[in-house]
Amino acid sequence: MxxxxxxxxxxxxxxxxxxxxxxxxxxxxxxxxxxxxxxxxxxxxxxxxxxxxxxxxxxxxxxxxxxxFVDSEVYYEIEDIFRNRCDNEVKLSMGCITN
Known part of the structure; x- marks a missing residue:
């Protein structure tokens, strides 16, 4: 993508x-x-x-x-973006942060 x-x-x-x-x-x-x-x-x-x-x-x-092919540096950058987004969604759903 x-x-x-x-x-x-x-x-x-x-x-x-x-x-x-x-x-x-x-x-x-x-x-x-x-x-x-x-x-x-x-x-x-x-x-x-x-x-x-x-x-x-x-x-x-x-x-x-x-x-x-995606080199490892690009892969880990994208993984961090998704991981942070998912972490924020969990925190938001638990009321830990607001939008």
């Missing part, structure tokens, strides 16, 4: 965020896993057509020029 954002911020919209999150997850799952599920499984599990899943995956890969 960060590569898409860095290439062209206008490509990420409220209308396509679901496509980007699911597609990015599937690509990451395939890239890092030795035994992965086929797109047909994900399509059935998510209630989305196989053609749609394939299209999302293809569109994302083309957008990042098939460069899906």
């Amino acid at each position: 960060s590569k898409i954002w860095n290439n062209n911020k206008r490509l990420i919209t409220i209308e396509n965020i679901q496509q980007l999150v699911i597609g990015s997850f599937l690509i990451a799952h395939k890239y890092t896993g030795d035994h992965t599920y086929k797109n047909k499984y994900w399509a059935q599990a998510l209630g989305i057509s196989i053609e749609t899943i394939n299209s999302w995956e293809s569109d994302i890969l083309k957008t990042v020029n098939f460069e899906i």
Whole structure:
């Protein structure tokens, strides 16, 4: 997602965020896993057509020029962003902080 954002911020919209999150997850799952599920499984599990899943995956890969490797420094920066956001959401839900 960060590569898409860095290439062209206008490509990420409220209308396509679901496509980007699911597609990015599937690509990451395939890239890092030795035994992965086929797109047909994900399509059935998510209630989305196989053609749609394939299209999302293809569109994302083309957008990042098939460069899906993320070096460890970038990975840890992104992980920190998510971890801090999640920590803040938990604190907010517990009344520890206010918005």
